Amino acid sequence: MRTTRRNTVMRACAVALLAGVTLFTSAGGAVADDPSASASPAEDGKAGPTEAGTTFRTATAIQQDMTATADASTGDYLYWVFPADTGQRPTVRAKVTLPGSAARHGASTWQVDVYDGLRRRQACMYGHQTRKAAADAESVELSCVLRTVRAWSEPWADDPLPGSYYVRLTVVGAAEEDLGLPVHAETEVTSVDSGGAHDVGGELAEPLVPGASSVEQAADTGDGTDKPRVSLGSEPEDGWASGWWTDRWLWTVGGGVLAALAAVFGYGLTRGGGRPSRVPPGV
Template identity: 45%
Template sequence: MRTTIRGVLAALALLPALALGAPAASAAPPSPTATASGTAAPATKAGTSFLTAVNLSPGQDADVAVSTGDYLYWAFGASEGQTPTVNLSVNLAPAGDRHGPQTWTVEVFDGLRRRQSCTAGTQNATGDQSATSLTLSCTLREVRTWAEPWSGDPLPGTYYVRLSVTDAPQPDLGLAATAHLHVAAKGNADNAQPEGGTLKAPLVPPVGGGASTAKAAAPVAEKEHWYTGWFSGWNSRWYWTIGGGFLAALAGVLGYHLTRHPRGRRPGHYGAVPPQGSHQHGSYAERP
């Protein structure tokens, strides 16, 4: 029993010496998602749909081995005032394995799966059979803090990048290729212009390189006549009403005299009216 206790005490006494003589422990290995510069390491995967899209952190790129013909999806976030730009480079399969030209396309969608238009960049790139790589890009509009319900303006939130092959020979589908994705954004919240904000620069540059423009000429007064006041002002409607009534009455009287038949006369083609006097009554008296 005493021997055991002595052994334990001897071992405890040697612990400080071992700690001083032992080499320093190596630091923990860096995280696989971080580089020496502190930025996130490139992603090595891509999703095959909107639901499985690989999320990219700010400043993180993607280097992915792809199969020709597959749909590839990535997701990134954008805030108000930013103008995102998506850059893609595709290293095609060896020329000896391909059978014709290939066309690759990049598209960007917002969180509601609405396809966003590109203001700059090459969305569709075609490479012939001897081409080794293709370059695609898409610059979105500035992300806004508000939008009309009927518009498709880009709003803050998640955006999806889709890379696909739109045209390729059938035997080339499935060939191995690689894709590199980089998302850049310029601007920030201070650059956003809310509704009713002021312009940072004039839409139309000033005429004459900043020289003051000539003063506007004074309007030319209209020439007046003696009858000008009759047809202007509050009393003009009375003149028109009285004049119109008089002309209407005159037209009615003239129309009546022109269309009625003269009294006591009949048109000549009917002949004269036979007399109706005492001769007719006498003839009845002479009869037996």
């Protein structure tokens, strides 16, 4: 009887431990870094603005998962600004549709750069940040996968922090005769949650959102003329993260449960093996 009960406890503990390991294995796989990055903006992205700014101060504000477009000329600098929050790993994708090959005089090289709210250039982990388009190419696609946004960092560090991020798209090499030719640009920003593996012990007092990020509306100056109004920096549609919840809570609670199950398992082994079983009378 005692042996049967002990075996039942051991089987229950083993099943619980296996379930816990499966849970953590699947959770770890969900936040694993995926080095693959499609360069082309997603086709199912939400429609966004149809113009781009030409400087940091006039950058057009967009949200993540939103496809922005702009018609410009070869040689123009195109700027957009988007919000990125703690734990996110943004991916910027851009596509430039080039004029007909008959109008071009040679190949061209295009580049997409990303800057944070302090206008510090952020390095790309991987992607196609710079690409050369052949003289007969119809379009060129670019991508940049940033590092995971941290909640806090040392003042001297160059780590990505919560706030606004600027996208700059331009040609960095082209025949002089091709400058000024019309092009069509598309850009989209997506991100994945990298999980608690990148959490730190502090957080910023305020996100790095500059006071000027986009020009979208006109404000009445009172003298009968309209003057462009520069809006405040963009922020996520659901607001900035409060900073108290991370998946480390899940790992902590799960670890406690597994520790308790291991203790019960060990107790069952010790109790069952430490006492001799009773011998039925008459044997």
